[in-house]
Amino acid sequence: MTKAILTTILFLTLSQLGFSQTNFDKAKLDSYFQALEQNDKFMGSVAVSKDGEMLYTKSIGYADVENNVEATEETKYRIGSITKTFTAVLVMKAVEEKMLNLSQTINKWFPSIANSSKITLEHLLGHRSGIHNFTDDEEYLTYNTQSKTEQELVGIITNGGSDFEPDSKAEYSNSNFVLLSYILEKTFEKPYSELVQEHIVEPIGLTDTYVFRNLDIANNEAKSYKFLNTWKVEPETDASIPLGAGAITSTPIDLTRFADALFTGKLVTPESLEIMKIIKDVYGKGLFQFPFYENIGYGHTGGIDGFSSVYTYFPESKVSYALTSNGTHINNNDISVAVLNAMYNKPYEIPSFKSYSLTTEDLDPYLGVYASSQIPIKITITKEGATLIAQGTGQPAFPLEATEKDTFKFDQAGAKFEFNPSENAMILFQGGGQILFSKE
Template sequence: MIHPAKQILLWLFFCLILTACSSVDPDVKRTRIDEFLNYQAQLNKFNGTVLIAQGDKILLTKGYGYRNVENNVPHDTSSVFQIYSITKTFTSTLIFKLIEQKKLSLTDPLNKFYPAFPNGDKITIEHLLTHTSGINDDSDPNAPPTEAYRVARFGSNTPHFAPGEGWSYCNGGYQLLGYIIQKVAGMSYEQAIRKNIFQPLGMSHSGFDYTALSRPEKSTAYRVFTNNNKQIAVLYDSAGPFSAGAIYATTGDLYKYYRSFRTHQIIGARSQEMAFAPSKTNDGYGYGWQLKKETMQPTVVSHSGGAAGFRSNFAMIPGEGICIIILNNHENANPEYLTGKILEILHDKPVELVPEVTLKPADLEKCEGAFYFTKPRQMMAYTSVVDGRLAIDVDGQGKMILVAKDANTFIQDEAHAELRFTKEAEGVYTALEVDQGVFQKMGGTRIESAWGIIGDATPKGWDEASPDLKLTEQKQPPGLWFIENVVLKKGEWKFRRDNSWNTNFGDNEPDKMLDANGRNIQVEGGVYDITLDLTDETKPRYTIIRKN
C-alpha cells in the first residue's frame, strides 16, 4: 500500500504532467482570443483595444473597430481612452506609497484632516479605501465639484451604516482620499500621481483632462453604438470624478503599470499584499481593487471603469504573469465578461462561438414585447429589434444583443442564458423561458407595457400600492405617449414604466429633455396635457401644457 503522503505527491506530479501535456501553444491561444474579440466586435459588443500577456510575455496587443467612426479612423495600440474607476487603483497605490513614506497610516482618522466631519474620529483611511466608511456621497449634480462642497455635503448626509459595519461602493470616499493626498503630498492630486507613478513608469500617454485632450490618438466616446445609429457621449469635466475616475490611458501605459506590481517598483510587497487583500465586510473588494476567487482557481485582481462613452477593465493574476487590459469606447460592452472568456482561453478551456442564424423581420417581431417575471424575483424584460437582431433589456439595465440559434431560441452568453419564446398566439409569443443551467430556470409572461406618472403632484401621490396614472400610446408614430386633462397639485412628479423604479425619467436641468433616474419634475397646481416622446429612444423628451 502506498503511503498517503506519497499518494498526494504522485497525484500532484500527475497533475503537473497533465497540465504540461495539455498546454496550448501561444499562437493557438492568440488566434482563439482574436477570433473571440472579432466575434464580439461584429455584435457591437466590443470596440477598442486590448493587451493580453501570459508568463510576462505579451500574447496579443491590437485594436478592433474604430477610434472615430465619423472620420473612419480605426483603433490601434496608440488609442487613448478614459478609464474612469480604474483611477481608484492609482489612488490606492499612492496612498500605500505615502504609508510607506510614514506620511499616512491606514488607521489615521478622517477628523485628522477634517476636524468637523461628523463621526470623523471613527472613519479611517482604511474605511475609505475599502468602501466601508458608511459615507453617503449623494450630491447635487449641479453643485460645484469642490473639496469644500463635497466635505460639507457628505458630512451632512445620513450615513448608510456605522464605519466598518457594512459595504457600499463610494466614489465620494475616493474623492476624499484625493484631497487627503493633496494635503499630505503638498501638491495637487494630478501632480502627485504624475510624480510618483506616471513618470517613474514612463506612462507618457496617460493624463487627466480628457475633455481638453487634443491628440489624434484620442478615442471618440459613444453613448449609442449600433450599425445604424452612433451618438457621441457628453463627457464629464475631470474635476467631477477627480481621484475616483479622472485618468485616461492606453493599453501600453497600463501594461507598464501592471509590470510595476510584478517588480514592486512603486510599492513594496507587503503594501501590495495588503492592497490585494479582501476587506472585512466584502470578499470581492480589497483596498482599491476588485477581487474574484473561484474554487481551485487563483484570485483575479482587477478594476473596471465605466461611465459616459467608455467601458474598460484592467485585470491581472500576479502569480501567473497574466495581464488583461480591455479599453472600449462605447457603452454596449461588458469588459468583465470579455475578461472572463479570455481567461478561459488562457487556461486552455474551450470557448464556443455560437453560430448565428439570420432571422426574418417577421420572426423577430413575434419576439418583441414586455415580459413579466415573478421568480426568483419580480422583474421586467423588454425585447426589441436592434440592427436586425433581437435585444433584451432587463429592468432598465440597458439593451444587450442576443444571438439567434433558431426562430425562437436565443443566447445571451454574458448571463449564461438561453432564451426560448413559446406559446404563440395572434402572431406573437406570449411566454419567455430563460434557462441559466445550474444557476436557475425562470418563466415570464407577456404583458401590455405602459408608461405612467407618479408623484405628490398627482392624485395617487408616491403611493406604491396603487398603479401610476397611465399614459396612452399613439398608434402613429409609435413611442409617443400622452395623458390629457390630468389634475396636478403643486409638487413633484416623474415618469415610470410599468409601475417600477427600474425604468424612470426625471429632468435634471430642467430643459424638457429627460434623464434616466433624473430629478423630480416641479409643477404648479392646474390641469395639464402631458406628452412623453420616445420616438427617439436615445433622446427622450416631454411636453407639459397647462390648460387653465
C-alpha cells in the same frame, strides 16, 4: 467608476494547464475578435503579457466612429474605477513616507461628513466607511458633465449622509475614493494629476496614462459609445467629478505594465502590497480578487460613460491581462475568458450571433414603468427606433437586445428580461436569480 443597475465582477475560472507563451492559436483568437467587430459587439483593445513580455495585443472598432478613426494599440481609453488602484498606491506611498496613517480618522479634513470621527483611511480604501455613494443618486446624471469644485463635491457627499455604521460591513462607494483624492492633494500639496505622474507614471515609464481633461481626439483619445442599432456617442463625465475614483486615461499595454510594476515591488513595498491584497467582504484596498488557474489574481474593473475596462495580475504565473473598451454590446467577461483560454490553449468558441428582428411597433406592448416588491428600484422601459431601452431609478439607460418573442438580453451584465404583456409583467433573470416586476 461605474453607474449601472446591473453590474458584474470578472471571474476567470480555468482548469489547470500550462501557460503557452508561443504556441497559442493567434489566428483563431484574431478570428474571435473579427466576429465581435463584424457584429458590432465590441470596440476596444486587449493586451496580455507574461514576465513583462507582451504576448498578444488586439484592437478593433473605432476610436472615433463619426470620423472613421480606427482603434490602434496607441488608442487611449478612460479606465473608470481602475483608477482606484492608482489612488490606493498613492495612499500606501504616503503611509510608507509616514505622511499618512491608515488608522487616522477623516474628521481632520472633513468634519461635516457623518461619522467622520469614526471613519479611517483604511475604511475609505476598503469601502467600509458607510459614506453614501453619490453616483447612485438620481441627481448625479444632471451634473456629472459639469466641473465641480472640492467644496461642491464634499457638500454633495456630506448631504448624502451615512448608509451604515463605519466598519460594520462593506458597500462600494465612489465617494470614498473622491475623498481620498482630496486627502492626497492636501497631504502632498499637489494636484491629484501631478501625483499620478510623479509617483506612478514616470517612475515605471508609462507612456499613455494620465488624468484626463476634455476629450482630445488628436491625442489618440477615444470617444465612448452606446449601441442603439448603431454606435451613438455618450456624454463625457467631467474629470473633476470622479478624480481618484475614476479619472484616469490609459491603454491595455500601459495597464499590464502598471500591474507588473505593482506586483514586483516597483511602486510600493511588499508589506504595503500585502495590505492592499487583504480581502474583507469582497473588497481589498483598491483591488478585487479574481480566481484563476488554481491561483488568485488581483485587479480591478472600471466603467465610466460608455467606457469599460478590467485588468488582472496573477502572481503565481506572472501574467498580466487588460481590456479597455469605448463601446460594448456584449459581456466583457466573455471576451476576457476567451482571451485567457486562448493563451492557455483551452477550448473556446468563436461566437455566432443571431438576431431577432422587431419593428418599432412591435415594442409598444413592453413600454412602461415596472416596479417590484423584491427590490426598491423601478425599471422604465422605453424605445428608440426599433431598440428597447431599460433604465433603473437614478441610473443610465441601456439597450436591450431581442433574442426571441417577448425575450430580451443585456449581455454586459449577463441579464435576461422576459415580458408577459397580457399580464403586464416582466421577469429579470440575473446571476441565477429572478425578480418579478409588474407594470404600474
